[in-house]
Amino acid sequence: MVKADAKNSSSAEEVYQALREHILDCSYKPGSVLNERRLAEEFGMSRTPIREAIYKLEVEGLVKRYPNVGIIVTELTVRDVMESFQVRELLEPYAARLATSVLDKNKLEYLLKVFEELISTSDQEELPYKKHCDFDTELHDIIVRATDNSKMISIMKQMCASVERLRWIGVKVRYKESTIEHRDIIKAMLSGDLDCVEQRMLEHLRNAKQRLIHSV
Numbered sequence: 386m387v388k389a390d391a392k393n394s395s396s397a398e399e400v401y402q403a404l405r406e407h408i409l410d411c412s413y414k415p416g417s418v419l420n421e422r423r424l425a426e427e428f429g430m431s432r433t434p435i436r437e438a439i440y441k442l443e444v445e446g447l448v449k450r451y452p453n454v455g456i457i458v459t460e461l462t463v464r465d466v467m468e469s470f471q472v473r474e475l476l477e478p479y480a481a482r483l484a485t486s487v488l489d490k491n492k493l494e495y496l497l498k499v500f501e502e503l504i505s506t507s508d509q510e511e512l513p514y515k516k517h518c519d520f521d522t523e524l525h526d527i528i529v530r531a532t533d534n535s536k537m538i539s540i541m542k543q544m545c546a547s548v549e550r551l552r553w554i555g556v557k558v559r560y561k562e563s564t565i566e567h568r569d570i571i572k573a574m575l576s577g578d579l580d581c582v583e584q585r586m587l588e589h590l591r592n593a594k595q596r597l598i599h600s601v
Contacts, residue, residue, distance in 0.1 A: 397437035445546040470594040478583040484531035500568040507561040
């Protein structure tokens with residue numbers, strides 16, 4: 386019984402991660418219906434781990450269960466964008482200011498190199514959206530964690546799914562602009578100009594918000 390439970394738990398995590406990625410990158414578009422039976426067939430497993438995975442997605446707000454309808458990928462609204470960025474605009478510029486003096490400079494220089502490489506790909510037909518999103522997430526995450534402020538970290542963790550989802554939409558409509566903005570944030574952090582760091586982060590968030598308002 387213990388082995389069966391462990392197997393189900395492992396399977397549920399596998400399904401959860403796969404479904405989560407499909408929702409975040411909009412492979413499963415907002416309003417899409419997820420069918421437990423079809424998912425069980427697709428993943429080649431019982432419906433128990435499928436249900437566990439869907440429950441985790443419900444907790445994150447990525448799907449919602451409706452009686453007589455099924456499991457629906459939640460819609461994104463202008464209000465979602467506004468509420469998310471209202472919080473981020475209050476917290477992240479200050480977080481970047483605090484993080485500047487404590488973040489490892491080698492790490493920042495590595496991320497700077499990554500974003501400069503991403504800028505060089507901005508004219509390619511096939512843009513590396515996933516790579517951009519991964520390093521975008523990493524930069525914002527290490528900045529917040531570097532504050533060592535448990536309340537701030539907790540708030541941003543609660544918003545993680547919605548932020549990542551908006552990030553995927555954003556990168557597809559403003560790839561080059563976003564890449565340049567991230568490069569400039571890192572450059573400001575490396576320079577140690579705290580006022581500039583705050584301003585660069587705030588400008589980045591406001592630019593992203595305005596574009597996303599017209600994209601959801």
